[in-house]
Amino acid sequence: xxxxxxxxxxxxxxxxxxxGAPLDSSENVLARLPVDLDERLHxxxxxxxxxxxxxxxxxxxxxxxxxxxxxxxxxxxHQDHAGVGHLQLADASHLLAAGHFTLTHDPxxxxxxxxxxCVQTARAGERPLDSAAPQTQERTAPKHxxxxxxxxxxxxxxxxxxxxxxxxxxWPLAAGFALTxxxxxxxxxxxxxxxxxxxxxxxxxxNGHAIDVRLVALLLTGLLGSSLLAWALGWAKTYILALVxxxxxxxxxxxxxxxxxRLSLEYFSGRRTGDLMARIGSETDRINVFLSLHLLDFATxxxxxxxxxxxxxxxxxxxxxxxxxxxxxxxxxxxxxxDRLRTGFEKIDRVWxxxxxxxxxxxxxxxxxxxxxxxxxxxxxxRDANRRNLAVNDRINRLWSLFSPTVTLLTEIGLLVVxxxxxxxxxxxxxxxxxxxxxxxxxxxxxxxxxxxSRIVSVTQKAASGARRIFEILDHVSSVPxxxxxxxxxxxxGRIELRGVGLRYGNRSVIEGLNLSIAPGEMVxxxxxxxxxxxxxxxxxxxxxxxxxxxxxxxxxDVRDMxxxxxxxxxxxVLQEPFLFFGTVAENIAYGKPDATREEIIxxxxxxxxxxxxxxxxxxxxxxxxxRGQGLSGGERQRVSIARALLIDPRILILDEATASVDTxxxxxxxxxxxxxxxxxxxxxxxxxxxxxxxxxxxxxxDKGDKVEEGTHGELLARRGVYWRLYQAQARQExxxxxxxxxxxxxxxxxxxxARQAAELGEVADEGVRA
Numbered sequence: 001x002x003x004x005x006x007x008x009x010x011x012x013x014x015x016x017x018x019x020g021a022p023l024d025s026s027e028n029v030l031a032r033l034p035v036d037l038d039e040r041l042h043x044x045x046x047x048x049x050x051x052x053x054x055x056x057x058x059x060x061x062x063x064x065x066x067x068x069x070x071x072x073x074x075x076x077x078h079q080d081h082a083g084v085g086h087l088q089l090a091d092a093s094h095l096l097a098a099g100h101f102t103l104t105h106d107p108x109x110x111x112x113x114x115x116x117x118c119v120q121t122a123r124a125g126e127r128p129l130d131s132a133a134p135q136t137q138e139r140t141a142p143k144h145x146x147x148x149x150x151x152x153x154x155x156x157x158x159x160x161x162x163x164x165x166x167x168x169x170x171w172p173l174a175a176g177f178a179l180t181x182x183x184x185x186x187x188x189x190x191x192x193x194x195x196x197x198x199x200x201x202x203x204x205x206x207n208g209h210a211i212d213v214r215l216v217a218l219l220l221t222g223l224l225g226s227s228l229l230a231w232a233l234g235w236a237k238t239y240i241l242a243l244v245x246x247x248x249x250x251x252x253x254x255x256x257x258x259x260x261x262r263l264s265l266e267y268f269s270g271r272r273t274g275d276l277m278a279r280i281g282s283e284t285d286r287i288n289v290f291l292s293l294h295l296l297d298f299a300t301x302x303x304x305x306x307x308x309x310x311x312x313x314x315x316x317x318x319x320x321x322x323x324x325x326x327x328x329x330x331x332x333x334x335x336x337x338x339d340r341l342r343t344g345f346e347k348i349d350r351v352w353x354x355x356x357x358x359x360x361x362x363x364x365x366x367x368x369x370x371x372x373x374x375x376x377x378x379x380x381x382x383r384d385a386n387r388r389n390l391a392v393n394d395r396i397n398r399l400w401s402l403f404s405p406t407v408t409l410l411t412e413i414g415l416l417v418v419x420x421x422x423x424x425x426x427x428x429x430x431x432x433x434x435x436x437x438x439x440x441x442x443x444x445x446x447x448x449x450x451x452x453x454s455r456i457v458s459v460t461q462k463a464a465s466g467a468r469r470i471f472e473i474l475d476h477v478s479s480v481p482x483x484x485x486x487x488x489x490x491x492x493x494g495r496i497e498l499r500g501v502g503l504r505y506g507n508r509s510v511i512e513g514l515n516l517s518i519a520p521g522e523m524v525x526x527x528x529x530x531x532x533x534x535x536x537x538x539x540x541x542x543x544x545x546x547x548x549x550x551x552x553x554x555x556x557x558d559v560r561d562m563x564x565x566x567x568x569x570x571x572x573x574v575l576q577e578p579f580l581f582f583g584t585v586a587e588n589i590a591y592g593k594p595d596a597t598r599e600e601i602i603x604x605x606x607x608x609x610x611x612x613x614x615x616x617x618x619x620x621x622x623x624x625x626x627x628r629g630q631g632l633s634g635g636e637r638q639r640v641s642i643a644r645a646l647l648i649d650p651r652i653l654i655l656d657e658a659t660a661s662v663d664t665x666x667x668x669x670x671x672x673x674x675x676x677x678x679x680x681x682x683x684x685x686x687x688x689x690x691x692x693x694x695x696x697x698x699x700x701x702x703d704k705g706d707k708v709e710e711g712t713h714g715e716l717l718a719r720r721g722v723y724w725r726l727y728q729a730q731a732r733q734e735x736x737x738x739x740x741x742x743x744x745x746x747x748x749x750x751x752x753x754x755a756r757q758a759a760e761l762g763e764v765a766d767e768g769v770r771a
Contacts, residue, residue: 028052031115033087033108035060037100041084048087048099050115055089057097068096076116078109085109106508158467159460162287165251169244176241177299183233184303188311189226191441193219198434238296245292253284256473264480265544274356279473282352283466290463298456301449308446315439316431322421323443326414330407330450334457337403341458344396345465351392354385364628400458411447418443480546486563492570492651493555494520494682496541500550503536510536511705513550523683525693527723528702534686537702538654541684542571554652572650572677576657578641580629585614586621588629588640592648600647608643608673610636635670642673653678655685690727699723
């Protein structure tokens with residue numbers, strides 16, 4: 001059985017496992033989709049498989065497979081709603097089958113639909129099957145600068161790309177290379193001096209001649225001088241190159257982190273924190289070690305082998321050629337092992353990221369882990385990730401443990417061949433004993449360097465793997481780019497215009513054709529069910545994402561024409577879950593304005609109703625809040641975040657469920673702070689409790705990314721539309737909560753709602769009748 005994704009490319013799909021669809025050996029599997037929800041939207045396992053002959057499906061919870069031969073009447077459609085994907089198969093008149101899946105499998109569903117479409121097109125005779133493959137490319141996929149598109153760059157190219165970080169230090173690098181050259185030459189002097197020492201001193205002495213003391217002194221002085229020179233130059237080159245490599249590593253870390261900060265939220269939504277930390281931390285450290293130690297060793301080895309080869313050929317060409325016998329075999333082995341090491345180290349990087357991801361999940365969430373008594377489960381997750389890491393490392397070690405001793409064996413065999421050939425030449429008086437001794441000394445150095453170079457293959461592949469993972473970040477282009485010719489941003493007034501705004505996630509439309517105008521200083525509340533698009537709209541206004549269609553203008557200027565940082569300095573954001581950094585209370589309040597004075601910080605805290613509780617802390621404004629503000633309560637963290645927004649004096653204010661996670665009394669305190677914050681600012685507020693939006697100048701009701709109602713609180717209640725139903729449902733919910741809290745004697749009549757809200761609803765209804 002053969003496989004091919006979509007309609008043409010090389011196979012990438014696994015063989016069906018036990019229980020898979022009964023496929024004929026002549027069928028080619030083009031796409032498969034896991035179907036993980038049954039008809040009641042409960043989790044269950046099913047699958048849809050597309051071949052070049054039919055479409056087969058296994059309904060979740062059932063063992064039997066159903067299939068439909070491909071013909072021109074079949075139609076396959078896909079849609080999603082509320083986080084669930086729906087797939088339907090129909091012919092010209094009937095619905096044949098339907099399946100449901102979580103949006104985790106949405107990419108596989110899109111691939112299935114694309115493959116189905118191109119197969120149907122090919123069967124209709126419009127073009128051959130081989131050319132019918134859809135040409136798709138991820139918008140954020142980095143473009144490789146070397147090699148075929150979509151293929152990983154070679155190890156050599158990945159390391160050569162580091163030159164852009166080494167270029168500022170080219171002169172120290174040149175000095176280090178020159179010192180390496182001279183130091184290597186100095187280390188080659190002692191074996192050369194052994195020839196006259198053997199032929200003109202020791203062998204004549206054995207034959208009864210007197211020792212020439214002056215010659216011995218001269219030769220020994222040369223040996224000592226060359227050794228001291230090699231030591232001094234070796235120290236200097238190692239120190240210089242170590243300094244340079246540390247600076248290259250530091251620049252690489254800084255550049256990667258700065259580029260990471262410039263990427264949009266879309267990038268981070270699909271990445272794990274532990275993986276990004278591993279790339280910036282351990283991968284750059286690995287590159288540092290390679291540059292400071294192993295690259296220097298590699299350069300020394302190459303120079304040593306080249307210089308030694310020249311000396312060997314100058315001494316005796318025949319023996320020199322014999323020396324090179326093991327080189328082709330060793331070169332072939334290095335070529336074979338290199339690719340396997342590269343893929344192995346890439347797997348090691350991935351499984352190590354799994355280990356760091358578990359740590360990044362559990363350490364910040366340790367309170368939840370302990371609250372649900374899941375210590376054993378999390379320890380098991382870590383143990384499994386660590387076991388996978390161990391298994392991958394074991395496979396690499398098995399390969400390397402065979403390769404390295406084999407290279408050593410080949411060099412030893414080469415040395416034996418040279419000894420045999422040299423003894424034969426000495427017996428025929430073609431070389432002297434001194435020449436053979438020097439030759440053996442040089443060969444020892446040659447083979448030692450050759451063995452060292454073979455060992456560097458492992459380190460080089462590790463560094464290349466790390467460099468590729470670093471450049472995966474650096475090559476990524478932000479989906480919220482800076483404008484080429486940014487328009488200067490004067491004093492922002494706060495007028496916001498949304499003109500035909502739309503946003504798509506993949507093939508899913510979240511917002512489409514939305515028009516909205518907000519006047520300067522106006523407070524607008526966004527209302528709607530969960531998933532209606534409220535937070536998405538706020539993210540677009542903050543330009544955390546860019547619109548797929550239409551435009552968002554502030555004071556008549558498209559936000560895409562402004563520098564991102566200049567625009568966001570005019571936006572204050574208060575979230576439902578405020579994030580505080582490890583540091584003091586004052587440092588967190590001044591986060592958006594680091595040069596703020598203590599008086600400005602205190603003034604912002606007073607306006608946020610945070611000054612009193614801050615003074616009760618052990619060190620006041622200099623008290624540490626702990627990691628993520630764990631030293632403060634939820635309401636205190638929220639008021640600190642309000643003070644942080646107040647301090648930068650934004651013209652546009654975003655309140656995203658700012659009071660949703662606190663009790664009623666704390667909400668009252670926060671609401672007082674928010675009243676100070678919204679005064680005189682263009683405000684867009686999202687609130688779970690609709691009653692908190694009564695002060696809004698206007699309410700906009702969203703449903704499935706579309707604006708369905710707009711007006712004041714009273715006007716929308718009078719229309720008895722979507723907002724009225726939301727308000728009434730929430731009033732009943734609040735009444736039910738009150739009834740559960742009251743004693744039986746104090747319970748109101750069944751079906752009643754709070755008196756204030758009932759009166760409000762009645763007054764609005766009367767106004768509607770009079771109108």
